[in-house]
Amino acid sequence: MKGLFRENIGEALVGLLVVLLAVWFVMFAWDRTGGGTKAGATRVTAIFPSASGVSPGTDVRVSGLKVGSVKGLSLDPQSYQVKVDIALDPSVKLPSDSSAQVTSEGLLGSTFVAFTPGGSPTPLKTGDTITDTQGSMDLMALIGQFINKPSTQAPAGGSTTPAPAKP
Incomplete structure (x- = not known):
């Protein structure tokens, strides 16, 4: 066995380097995509009437910058609204009266939770609920309403005045 290792030391070192590089890449990708929660993250709950498009891992943004991610969703059995568990970056101190909305980047863009900071001097802390x-x-219902909206314009090529009645 020792002889085999001595003969193939170069290949063993290259293999070890490849494995270490793969581990580093997975850790880097996990951190950049929000897979892991930062230590000391502020955990809050937001209650939404509808959370279509939101799932664990969805971005939480303030002024377009990512400041956290959605960690879980559950249905409130009393109000039938969606409880969204959010982990916020501990370096971001949002006021306790901040509001949240589910929005998207456009018609084909991804969905995210957007926070609008309030004016309270006290910051959000772990366990707070945003109502x-x-x-x-x-969006599909809105597009459907726009397309199917009845027209109030005259038909093309026609007159808007009625023809005189014949005696």
Whole structure:
């Protein structure tokens, strides 16, 4: 066995380097995609009437910058609203009267939770609940309403005045 290792030391070192590089890449990707929660994260709950498009791992943003991620969702059995568990970066101190809304980057963009900071001098702390929320809008229903809206314009090529009655 020792002889085999001595003959293939170069290949063993290259293999070890590849394994270490793969481990580093997985850790880097996990951190950059929000897979892990930062130590000391502020854990809050937001209650939404609708959370379509939100799932664990969804970004939480303030002014377009990612400041946290969604950790879980559950249905409140009394109000039938969605409880969204959120982990916020501990370096971001949002006021306790901040509001949250489910929004998207556009018609084909991804969904995220957007926080709007309030004016309270006290910051959010772990265990707080945000009730000033706005749920997601059903974009397909809005597009359908726009397309199917009855027209109040005259038909093309026609006159808007009625023809005179014949005696």
